[in-house]
Every structure is written in structure tokens, then in C-alpha cells.
Amino acid sequence: MLPGLMRSAPGVEEPGHFDYYYWNKDMAFVCFLVFLTLLVKSRDASHNKLDSEVLPKVARMTVSGKKQTMGFDVPSTGENGVVVTATEAASKRPETPSKGSNGDEHITVPTPARSTGKARQAINIKAELEKRQGGKPLLNLVVIGHVDAGKSTLMGHLLYLLGNVNKRTMHKYEQESKKAGKASFAYAWVLDETGEERDRGVTMDVGMTKFETNSKVVTLMDAPGHKDFIPNMITGAAQADVAVLVVDASRGEFEAGFEAGGQTREHALLVRSLGVTQLAVAVNKMDQVNWQQARFQEIISKLGHFLKQAGFKESDVFYIPTSGLSGENLATRSSVSQLTSWYSGPSLLEQIDAFKAPQRSVDKPFRLCVSDVFKDQGSGFCVTGKIEAGYIQAGDKILAMPPNETCTVKGITLHDEALDWAAAGDHVSLTLTGMDIIKINVGCVFCDPKEPIRVCTRFRARVLIFNIEVPITQGFPVLLHYQTVSEPATIRKLISVLHKSSGEVLKKKPKCLSKGMNAIVEIQTQRPVSLELYKDYKELGRFMLRYVGSTIAAGVVTEVRDNVKTRNGLMFFPV
Numbered sequence: 001m002l003p004g005l006m007r008s009a010p011g012v013e014e015p016g017h018f019d020y021y022y023w024n025k026d027m028a029f030v031c032f033l034v035f036l037t038l039l040v041k042s043r044d045a046s047h048n049k050l051d052s053e054v055l056p057k058v059a060r061m062t063v064s065g066k067k068q069t070m071g072f073d074v075p076s077t078g079e080n081g082v083v084v085t086a087t088e089a090a091s092k093r094p095e096t097p098s099k100g101s102n103g104d105e106h107i108t109v110p111t112p113a114r115s116t117g118k119a120r121q122a123i124n125i126k127a128e129l130e131k132r133q134g135g136k137p138l139l140n141l142v143v144i145g146h147v148d149a150g151k152s153t154l155m156g157h158l159l160y161l162l163g164n165v166n167k168r169t170m171h172k173y174e175q176e177s178k179k180a181g182k183a184s185f186a187y188a189w190v191l192d193e194t195g196e197e198r199d200r201g202v203t204m205d206v207g208m209t210k211f212e213t214n215s216k217v218v219t220l221m222d223a224p225g226h227k228d229f230i231p232n233m234i235t236g237a238a239q240a241d242v243a244v245l246v247v248d249a250s251r252g253e254f255e256a257g258f259e260a261g262g263q264t265r266e267h268a269l270l271v272r273s274l275g276v277t278q279l280a281v282a283v284n285k286m287d288q289v290n291w292q293q294a295r296f297q298e299i300i301s302k303l304g305h306f307l308k309q310a311g312f313k314e315s316d317v318f319y320i321p322t323s324g325l326s327g328e329n330l331a332t333r334s335s336v337s338q339l340t341s342w343y344s345g346p347s348l349l350e351q352i353d354a355f356k357a358p359q360r361s362v363d364k365p366f367r368l369c370v371s372d373v374f375k376d377q378g379s380g381f382c383v384t385g386k387i388e389a390g391y392i393q394a395g396d397k398i399l400a401m402p403p404n405e406t407c408t409v410k411g412i413t414l415h416d417e418a419l420d421w422a423a424a425g426d427h428v429s430l431t432l433t434g435m436d437i438i439k440i441n442v443g444c445v446f447c448d449p450k451e452p453i454r455v456c457t458r459f460r461a462r463v464l465i466f467n468i469e470v471p472i473t474q475g476f477p478v479l480l481h482y483q484t485v486s487e488p489a490t491i492r493k494l495i496s497v498l499h500k501s502s503g504e505v506l507k508k509k510p511k512c513l514s515k516g517m518n519a520i521v522e523i524q525t526q527r528p529v530s531l532e533l534y535k536d537y538k539e540l541g542r543f544m545l546r547y548v549g550s551t552i553a554a555g556v557v558t559e560v561r562d563n564v565k566t567r568n569g570l571m572f573f574p575v
């Protein structure tokens, strides 16, 4: 999760393992958090207004270029203190509400059923995955770094070298960029085209491009490098397995990106917090510093120290001297003698190829967190998102939480190819029928109707408090971020303060929480949210808390307090 928070216990190689014994003890870490928050604060100053405006309202996210709210209703306390959501109460409440054995009021919902439409052929998902794409595992890669570090140029050029952009198109970009007086941006335009597509809201690949290495199929996620980055990062890069951090080697430029106000540290820390453990650092624009080894080493030593503090293992960070503009060390090893005289390591592509493919939770019940919703030309509508767990087949019935309704998967598309099935790790587009598009929004989770995701408005979590100016007290308003969800919430209770390394309770019911503390808190969301315990699904059980433009804490869900239980097809909100 966070530096310290995410370190694995001995013998536990699971990335992102959360273990108190490895919560960072040293003060350097706390100082680091202080620094981070200052960074985030200064960087986010212009966004303070935005987030503070959002807080009391409904979270808004851009969906296919248009603003859309999430489909969660504000729960209201009904008769007998039963919490129900407005639409559910209206649409689902039976004429005479039934009572559960414990006196809880039940709201009847359709009994979930497995696919009834197209006959579902049993498949051996692991064997199918092996077969797919010549057995190449899928890797989701995000490119991060300070604005102007050369991210788009680097990746655009790499895609060109890989043959993903034909010569004619590249020529067109060169001509157009020259005409626009931005000749040096020609390669960057390769990725910008995806941006246009995204704005039109017609494709599934929201800022995503696919390319192949010898042993992997890579989904490249294009994360914007400017100010809006943090909220986008949390929703977008949460889906990444590995990252390429691009830094500008030019004198003064690396420093500008790395010091206060730059985005290098912030991005690296955020991807680490979001579960990324393997990182390639492209020390870019080496042409600007005459391919000097001394400059490369200087950057490595500055960055290395920081990345270690941020929770990256030294053995999982790889530095490559590159030039996105001239193409050195991108798809093939460089032949520039000034560089080869001291660097004989892998090219960027070789490094991406060498990343370990993550373990996917294909054995767990199906989960997909919606990142986009749009109307298709045919019947039904489409949602996109990454399958976090399990798999689906065309014809399956899946459950959307909220609104707790089932629909049928009419089609599955992966990288613009229609498929019969898709599994954990895949960024897919699903064509759905049997449900109104209006009910689905960014942040909804589709799941296996037999084993639905937890839905709650109240949960407990272990959090690590970043540097904050105002201590957190009961009732503190926050914005809860995880996956594609961004939801107003409050810190309902401060349960305990924990020892940083042992996890032992130091104080029960503290009055406030201040910087650097580890604590158990109870969080109350305005509307029901779908999430999981961290121990069951890491991806759906970790989150960040933001407050007026700053990330103030990161945490993991330990207990769901008011699970919107589904028992025998009945759903109720116990108080």
C-alpha cells in the first residue's frame, strides 16, 4: 500500500502484502510523508476548490467525455431503522415488507441466477488462458512522470518502432506537427489519437493501446501528466500491474520534476500505493546531456534513495538511459557509442518483456469495476473495466452492485476483438442487455450473482495517516477513492491507534489522529459502496482518502459493518 505499509513479510512474496510488522518504523518515512503532503498540497492548490466543492455533493467523474454521477442513492433510514436506498425502496420493496428471522426488514430482489440465455459451455479457464495469445500473459502498464519528461514521445516512438503505427500515418503526424510548429511532438501525437477517441467516447480503449513483446501482451495505459493527474491516477493507474517512470535527464529539468512541485515523486508514490511493485525508470533525453554516464548515475542515486523509501525493492527497479526523440534504447539496444561505452543493459522493451506477470485471481468469483459506460449502436449498452477477479463468458448473467440487478453479457471485447470469454487482468468492453443504461455508472461493480460483492455504507479500515495540518477527528469529511470509485464519506469513529510496527493497540477511542499515525477507523459513506475485505481481494479492499485536494491517508478494509446482505435472494440493510 504505502511505503512501509506494503512491504512483504518474510517468505511472503505477494506484492502489496499488508503486514504491520513491516510498517515503517523509521522517522525518515514520516519525514517523507510530510514532504509528500507538502508536494501534493502545493501541486493541488488549484484543485482545492474543486474537491471541496465536490465533497458535500455527489462524486462526479467523466464518462465518455460527459459528466455523470455514480448510481448510488443516499440511504435513508426507514421504518424500524432499516436503511434502504430511495430507488431500491421504490422499485424493490414488496407491497408488504417481509421480516427476517432477526426482525430485519427485507427488500426482495430477483433471485440471482446463472446464465439462462445462450448455453454456457464449461471451460477450463486456466488452460484457455495458457492457449490465448500464444500463451503470452497480459501486462497492464502505466507510464508516469513529470509533465514534459517525454512520456508521450517515448511511448509513441516505441509504438512506431514496433510497427503499431504505419509509415504513412507517422508521415502525416510529422507533416501536421511541423505545420503546427511542433515538429518535435510528432511521436507524441501517436498517443494523442487515442485521446481523441476517448473524447468521442466511441471506443472501449480508454487511453489504452496494445503492443506485444516476446513474452507478453502489454496494455499501455496513458496517464495524463498534468495537474488533474492524482484523481485520474487513482482511478486509472489502479488498474496497472507495472509502471514506466519517465524522467528528463536534462540539467535542471530532472531536478524540477523531482523537487517540490514536481510530479516525479508524487506519481511514483501513488503507483506504489496502488499496488505497483515493478518499475522501469526511463532516464530520458539522454541526448541532451551528451549521453553522460555521470549524469545517469547522479539521477539513479537521487531517485534510488527516494524509491526505496517509497516502498520499491531495489531489485524491482530498473534504470534505462533513453532518448524518446532519437529512439535510443527503446525497442532495441542503442548503437550510439557514447552510450554503449558504459551501458550494455536492456532496452526499454526488453525490460518491459522481463517484468514478472502478476498472479491473477481467476479462481475467485467474478468482479469488474466499471470505468466507462456508453451506448452501443446495437441493442443494450457497453461498459468497460478491468476484470479484477474470476472470468466471464458470453451469455452469462452478471449482477451489478449497485443497483443490485442482473443483466446478460451479450458480447465481450478485448483489444477490439470479440471473444467468448475473458478473465482477471483483462481490460474488456462488455455489451449488456436486460438492464437500463441509466442504472449503471462509473464505480459500479459487476459480479457473480451467486457470490456478490459486499455493499455497505459503513466499514472499518486500517489507515496510515499522511501528513495533515488539521488532525482527523470524528466526523471528518473525506473523499473515498478506490478503483473507479470516488465517493464522499466521513470518518465516523476513531477506534484505535496502533503501534506502527507491531500493530498492537496503543490507544482506544483516540480523540484525534495526526500525521504518521496508524489507526483503525470506521468510515461512513454517503451512499452504499461495493467493496471487499483486503484479505479477500486486495484490489477491491484498498483505498485512498482525500480531503480538499490532498491525499491524506491510505488504508485497507478490515471489516464491513453494515453489509447489505443478500441471503436467499433477499437483500436488506441492517442498521
Ligand code: GDP
Pocket: 145, 146, 147, 148, 149, 150, 151, 152, 153, 154, 184, 185, 188, 225, 284, 285, 286, 287, 288, 322, 323, 324, 325, 326
Ligand atoms: P510528456 O508531457 O511527458 O508526454 O512529454 P512529451 O512527450 O510531450 O515531450 C515534451 C517535449 O520534450 C517535446 O518537445 C518532445 O519533443 C521533447 N522530448 C521528448 N523526448 C525527448 C528526448 O529524448 N530528447 C529530446 N531532446 N527531447 C525530447
